[in-house]
Amino acid sequence: MTNREKIELLKTKPSQPCCMADYYQNLLEQIGGLKRQYYDYMITEPVNVDEELKRVETADFDLCGALLTLLLREDHFAQYGCFERRCEKGDVQKIVDRMIYVLEDR
Numbered sequence: 001m002t003n004r005e006k007i008e009l010l011k012t013k014p015s016q017p018c019c020m021a022d023y024y025q026n027l028l029e030q031i032g033g034l035k036r037q038y039y040d041y042m043i044t045e046p047v048n049v050d051e052e053l054k055r056v057e058t059a060d061f062d063l064c065g066a067l068l069t070l071l072l073r074e075d076h077f078a079q080y081g082c083f084e085r086r087c088e089k090g091d092v093q094k095i096v097d098r099m100i101y102v103l104e105d106r
Contacts, residue, residue, distance in 0.1 A: 003103040006031040010100050021083040033065030041066035064099045
């Protein structure tokens with residue numbers, strides 16, 4: 001998949017907000033951004049999601065994928081519904097915007 005194709009997918013918005021986590025899981029799989037071992041990219045121990053999200057501004061494509069995967073795992077394992085709250089807060093969009101920026105720069 002080309003960077004242009006990845007960018008177009010990243011710019012597409014989910015049609016049903018109730019399925020945000022599933023949408024982003026599938027999106028990451030499509031663009032090769034899902035990081036099954038996302039914790040290898042983290043610098044806090046134990047992982048502190050809010051601290052890790054401060055790294056978005058300088059993140060490369062792989063770190064962005066790891067951060068989105070982290071948010072998906074947080075929702076799945078720790079607090080069901082927190083992914084949607086992070087979407088509402090703008091955390092997810094910041095990561096997506098950074099991914100687009102990095103891909104456009106390549």
